[in-house]
Amino acid sequence: MEIIQTAIPDVKIIAPRVFKDERGYFFESFNKRRFTELVGNYNFVQDNQSQSTRGVLRGLHYQIGERAQAKLVQVLQGEVLDVAVDIRKGSPTFGKHVTAVLSSENKHQMLVPRGFAHGFLVLSDIAIFSYKCDNYYDASSERGIIFNDPALHLKWGDQETFILSEKDKMLPLLQDADVFEYNTL
Numbered sequence: 001m002e003i004i005q006t007a008i009p010d011v012k013i014i015a016p017r018v019f020k021d022e023r024g025y026f027f028e029s030f031n032k033r034r035f036t037e038l039v040g041n042y043n044f045v046q047d048n049q050s051q052s053t054r055g056v057l058r059g060l061h062y063q064i065g066e067r068a069q070a071k072l073v074q075v076l077q078g079e080v081l082d083v084a085v086d087i088r089k090g091s092p093t094f095g096k097h098v099t100a101v102l103s104s105e106n107k108h109q110m111l112v113p114r115g116f117a118h119g120f121l122v123l124s125d126i127a128i129f130s131y132k133c134d135n136y137y138d139a140s141s142e143r144g145i146i147f148n149d150p151a152l153h154l155k156w157g158d159q160e161t162f163i164l165s166e167k168d169k170m171l172p173l174l175q176d177a178d179v180f181e182y183n184t185l
């Protein structure tokens with residue numbers, strides 16, 4: 001398992017060690033001891049999975065306050081452009097983002113810490129997205145930021161149109177969104 005640093009120190013890309021043979025491949029998709037050693041001590045309590053078609057954009061989402069979630073995200077089928085935005089007021093990288101192509105091919109995972117908004121755009125016909133959360137879902141704590149907020153300077157590839165939920169179409173700009181205090185996380 002190799003850890004790839006990103007432009008935001010707390011956001012990590014994890015490249016698992018893949019064993020290939022004539023049958024196919026094997027890799028440890030999560031190993032608590034190794035993960036704690038190389039990334040940090042997370043108590044993941046909930047696994048989520050979603051399936052989406054090409055052009056679907058889910059996000060930018062997060063849970064606020066005590067119900068904030070760190071996420072370890074991966075793609076089981078297909079390919080996505082994954083985005084994490086730092087929304088920790090006081091952070092030296094506030095408003096900055098990390099993007100990474102995650103796919104069933106590269107098997108890369110991204111650790112999205114608490115205090116970040118997260119989203120992804122599906123680049124393949126179908127994508128199955130699977131991720132661990134270190135806090136339970138709480139609908140009342142759900143917040144979001146509109147994916148094309150000009151202040152974020154996000155580049156979603158050459159996609160012209162996006163498929164969003166009605167909820168995601170109405171998300172606020174970062175300037176109007178609930179954010180985190182850097183020194184409370």
Ligand SMILES: Cc1cn([C@H]2C[C@H](O)[C@@H](COP(=O)(O)OP(=O)(O)O[C@H]3O[C@H](C)C(=O)[C@H](O)[C@H]3O)O2)c(=O)[nH]c1=O
Pocket residue numbers: 048050058059061062071118119120137165
């Ligand atoms: C997130 C979540 C949702 N739900 C229910 C609530 C809705 O009735 C239904 C679909 O939820 P939603 O449209 O919010 O699903 P996504 O758009 O994939 O949301 C996720 O997408 C982005 C990329 C994220 O990072 C978040 O983890 C999460 O917000 O599942 C649950 O029952 N439990 C959950 O943990």
